[in-house]
Amino acid sequence: MSNDDASDLGVALPAAAAALSAEERAGLVNELKNKLQNLAGQHADVLETLSPNVRKRVEVLREIQSEHDELEKKFFEERAALEAKYQKLYEPLYTKRYEIVNGIVKVEGETNEAVMDEEGDKCVEEKGVPDFWQTAMKMNEILAEEISERDEGALKYLKDIKWSRNDDPKGFKLEFFFDSNPYFKNTVLTKTYHMVDDENEPILEKAIGTKIEWYPGKCLTQKVLKKKPKKGSKNAKPITKTENCESFFNFFNPPQIPEDDDIDDELAEELQDRMEHDYNIGSAIRDKLIPHAVSWFTGEAVQGNEYDGLESDYDSDDQDGDEDEDGDEEDEREERKGKKKRKCKCRPKSAC
Template sequence: MNSRRSFLKKRLHWRQNTIVSTSLFLTRLTEDLQRYEIVNGVAEAEIEKGVPNFWLIAMKTNEMLANEITERDEGALKYLKDIRCCRVENNSRNFKLEFLFDPNPYFKNSVLSKTYHVTDDDDDGPVLDKVIGMDIEWCPGKCLTHKVVVKKRPKKGSKKVNNIPMTKTENCESFFNFFKPPEIDEVDECYTTMDEELQNLMDQDYDIAVTIRDKLIPHAVSWFTGEALVDDDEYNDDENDD
């Protein structure tokens, strides 16, 4: 009798877990289908090329990503048609983010990617080993990660040539700096040292990548509609209550 009761309990537990797993799978499948239909215009027949600015709106709804996007970036991000994440080298911790773009007047790349390699450390757990970005092939005069600063020459005489302004190219804030990860200065083959500022940059960079991987991509429709923002606020409130 006891053995049968134990068997029934185990079977009930298995069925409950199966139902939960199936429910999560169906939820993810539904969200993926919704994203595909909205982005590609299948859901609404009158929209031939999908919802305009879908990914730009979804990204700007997330506070962390919105802080990285400048007004100048928005023009280029309007051409973003999909964001994907894939595993790298059969390692469950390594991943690559791919941003797929329609042809646009800003750069020639159709795909911008960034790869994260994570290793297991016996003492510290998962450790970020290296980050691989890529070069963006900017169209002439369209680079969003640099700006041209005009400075007047000091007057040294009456000749007009002395009044010709000088131009200088400087780095500037842009979401597209994301594809050029912070550089780590290697001291030798075994050790790498990072100052506090660089460590903060690396941490911030990884946090952005994880946000895109774990929040934005699987729940893109919810971020687009704003529902994810409400859920995120409720989750943070629950954490604060604890």
């Protein structure tokens, strides 16, 4: 097998293998090479069993296959160019959507009708489409699983989501634009995926997210638990501790491949699952949410019985800070995730 063939094997590894160390990937490539060599030997044996006339026919078929493969290569090249062309054509439509959603422009036929504010004590002019992106995200089953009730306050300030293709290194970038809000200082949060391109099957190399600058006490990826002291304890003050919690904003702190190559199989598998799950979220935002946000907002994009898979974040009981109640909430969330067969086995380490 040539060096080029070995290189192609490295590129063609499944997405999960991208989470392995260089040494482990090399071992996997060698294993695949051995299997392919065995298959090549079987291929030669098959040809030798054919009669001369049938073998000639197979050789002609192989030439036809080569012509097909050349055409397929051109197809992938032209498809990439076509996607880039239409991405530019979409941009003016996305701009119009942004202006309407955020109340920058008015549409024909709308009036200056006022509505009561959240406190119900005064009338205010309702601009744009409130909670547009949050609602659209919660209608998508993959994204709905990531959004906790605590996230909803911050997602109300989400104004727009965009994506762009990167060429060097290959991959794509997601940008989340926020109004000034009481949760974090950033106005733009980004997530960049670096890919190794294998035409139909891009392979994730790594993902990089924005470090969120949380305001004091507003970090949504951590929560403070309070536990009442035991009866008779001299210390009457509640015991507090901080722990990581589920949040959509963990998306901006993606799992990373450790620098230490000495990683056991269980940890490697867990890391692969987390990286795959993270990439699935990014792909859903790029391929489904951004181009069809209006249809997700209205619910038209939900197919078949996907409504049954959506969960209401409003059904959970209010928290009073007691550790036992927080534990019950975590158990319920884990149970719901198990029913949905969620791939991600653990959450990223908090960046607060």
